[in-house]
Amino acid sequence: GQQLNQSPQSMFIQEGEDVSMNCTSSSIFNTWLWYKQDPGEGPVLLIALYKAGELTSNGRLTAQFGITRKDSFLNISASIPSDVGIYFCAGQFKGSEKLVFGKGTKLTVNP
Amino acid sequence: GAVVSQHPSRVICKSGTSVKIECRSLDFQATTMFWYRQFPKQSLMLMATSNEGSKATYEQGVEKDKFLINHASLTLSTLTVTSAHPEDSSFYICSATRQGWADTQYFGPGTRLTVL
Numbered sequence: 001g002q003q004l005n006q007s008p009q010s011m012f013i014q015e016g017e018d019v020s021m022n023c024t025s026s027s028i029f030n031t032w033l034w035y036k037q038d039p040g041e042g043p044v045l046l047i048a049l050y051k052a053g054e055l056t057s058n059g060r061l062t063a064q065f066g067i068t069r070k071d072s073f074l075n076i077s078a079s080i081p082s083d084v085g086i087y088f089c090a091g092q093f094k095g096s097e098k099l100v101f102g103k104g105t106k107l108t109v110n111p
Numbered sequence: 112g113a114v115v116s117q118h119p120s121r122v123i124c125k126s127g128t129s130v131k132i133e134c135r136s137l138d139f140q141a142t143t144m145f146w147y148r149q150f151p152k153q154s155l156m157l158m159a160t161s162n163e164g165s166k167a168t169y170e171q172g173v174e175k176d177k178f179l180i181n182h183a184s185l186t187l188s189t190l191t192v193t194s195a196h197p198e199d200s201s202f203y204i205c206s207a208t209r210q211g212w213a214d215t216q217y218f219g220p221g222t223r224l225t226v227l
Contacts, residue, residue, distance in 0.1 A: 031215075033215065033216075035218070040202075040221070040223065041220050041221060042115075042117075042204045042206075042218035042219050042220045042221045043155070043204070043218045044218070045215065045216075045217060045218075048215050088154065088155070097143050097145075097160070097208055097216075098145075098157060098160065099145075099157070099216060101154045101155050102154065103153070103154045104154055
């Protein structure tokens with residue numbers, strides 16, 4: 001089936017550092033979504049992107065929808081301990097409500 | 112807004128019994144609800160898509176007789192794991208899309224199922 005390549009798989013950073021993760025695909029997506037999942041919880045929507053080239057911020061988070069519609073990145077600035085968790089990208093094809101998920105980026109923030 | 116709840120949050124059952132998991136959209140009407148399964152340290156795997164009043168659409172490899180889905184209203188969908196076995200133990204998560212906002216799925220908190 002379709003797959004999103006999400007990288008890196010895991011990150012270990014110090015509090016205060018900036019973080020960047022990305023997803024790429026061989027397919028064109030109509031929508032990109034970024035979710036965060038804490039242990040034992042469901043994913044929480046962070047940012048939704050609907051237009052190629054779109055750059056959207058949510059507090060310390062910034063995400064962009066790639067111009068080719070085949071990639072997206074998520075940046076977290078000035079990381080804090082509560083940023084710890086697994087971040088998933090998800091793409092959605094035009095006309096479909098289904099999501100294709102990346103494999104996740106596990107973020108660890110050392111105080 | 113866009114809150115999705117699941118009940119129960121965790122359940123332990125004996126092998127051979129059936130377990131029902133509820134998914135509710137609390138502050139919106141959900142055009143579509145989705146059921147996912149997640150194994151430890153893995154991504155979410157879509158099991159089925161359900162629309163109110165119609166039969167669920169199952170993904171390839173998912174047994175429809177094993178995982179019964181009922182979407183009785185625009186705010187409630189249920190997943191019943193029938194004749195559960197230890198290999199059915201997993202984290203089950205539902206999501207819902209709002210009417211007019213089909214691009215965005217809002218997820219429930221998940222249900223941890225353990226089959227002994």
